[in-house]
Amino acid sequence: MEKYTFKNYNLKKKKIGRICSLIANDIINYSLLKIKHRIIISNYSKVIIKEKEVFYKHSGYPGGLKKITTLFFVKKHGFNGLITKTIEGMLPKNRFYKKNIFKSIVFK
Structure with a gap:
């Protein structure tokens, strides 16, 4: 049986x-x-x-820059999606990128 280390974060009234x-x-x-x-x-x-x-994202075509505000993002994806998106932006983009983000976070 694998042993995991757990770390708890309480996001109440935090930026x-x-x-x-x-x-x-x-x-x-x-x-x-x-x-x-x-x-x-x-x-x-x-x-x-x-x-x-x-949040900005670009389609790759000229004039393809799209802006999404946080309130619209929360309505569409929820707070789970907002938090994972911000953490994804702060991780280095290497071969462990997707494995690290999706296997390590548990929402409660």
Whole structure:
């Protein structure tokens, strides 16, 4: 039976960028040490978000820049999607990228 190390984060009244950078840092450190880990996130619906924060994505065609505000993103994907998207943006893009993000985070 595999042993996992668990780390709990309570997001109640915390700013999303600050707490997600801490979570991303823990994911990187645990994966470099090759420790089996799970990060448990609780009270994620009570996180502080700004209305003016914007996600950008580009289709690759001229004039294909799209802007999505955080409020629209939360309506479409929920707070789970918002938190995973911000953590994904803070992780290094290497071969462990997808494995690290999807296997390590547990929403509660």
